[in-house]
Amino acid sequence: MADWEQAFRALLATRGGALRSYAYLLTGDAVSAGDLVQEALTRVFGRQRVGEDIDRLEAYVRRAMLNQYVDSRRRLARWNATRHLLVDPPHxxxxxxxxxxxxxxxxxxxxxxxxxxxxxxxxxxxxxxxxxxxxxxxxxxxxxxxxxxxxxxxxxxxxxxxxxx
Structure with a gap:
């Protein structure tokens, strides 16, 4: 098993729930939160070098999630400014x-x-x-x-x- 796999499994086992909760608070939607966590993990663990310190990995993944969220909201705002469609959230x-x-x-x-x-x-x-x-x-x-x-x-x-x- 590669070093990154052990770090990945350890991070998800110990802090996976906290990462999902953080993503949910940012996005307000469970599906979007799952996508945000997955995208951040892909970005972080797609790098050649990944450390083994769970606290530093979690901080790095959280930062990747925050950056991804802010960037996606910025893109969405630009898109919504050009398209005129109103969708009500489910009740x-x-x-x-x-x-x-x-x-x-x-x-x-x-x-x-x-x-x-x-x-x-x-x-x-x-x-x-x-x-x-x-x-x-x-x-x-x-x-x-x-x-x-x-x-x-x-x-x-x-x-x-x-x-x-």
Missing amino acids: HDDDRYAVADEVRRALATLSPRQRACVVLRYYEDLTVPEIADELNCAEGTVKRHLADARAKLATQLAITEESTP
């Missing part, structure tokens, strides 16, 4: 999906950078400087994206200051 009648669906729809209204900042801040629990480093932008830019995203999400989800803990 679930079950009440247990109502909140998750509402949050998913609210996250979908954010720009790719805002959504990436929100996921990195509130899911990955990164600090503003860490997010700025991850996205290769200034800390002020991250703060602006987070503030704009919070305001937009609060409006979308009808959250008031009294309802926040």
Whole structure:
């Protein structure tokens, strides 16, 4: 068995679920999340040299997923600007999906950078400087994206200051 195969199996066995969860938070769709994880793994393990440190591999795969997500959203925005088609997302009648669906729809209204900042801040629990480093932008830019995203999400989800803990 090649070295990369052992590293690949170990990464998926120990961190596969976390990678899928991260991708789902970025994309908001299970199918797209699976595609994003697969594409990132293909890019990372398609290289000639892959290390064996699981933590570094996971960080590298997460970075590949983030870059792929932001790039794909940018391409999609350009495509949607040229095509005039509106598709409604599928609706679930079950009440247990109502909140998750509402949050998913609210996250979908954010720009790719805002959504990436929100996921990195509130899911990955990164600090503003860490997010700025991850996205290769200034800390002020991250703060602006987070503030704009919070305001937009609060409006979308009808959250008031009294309802926040």
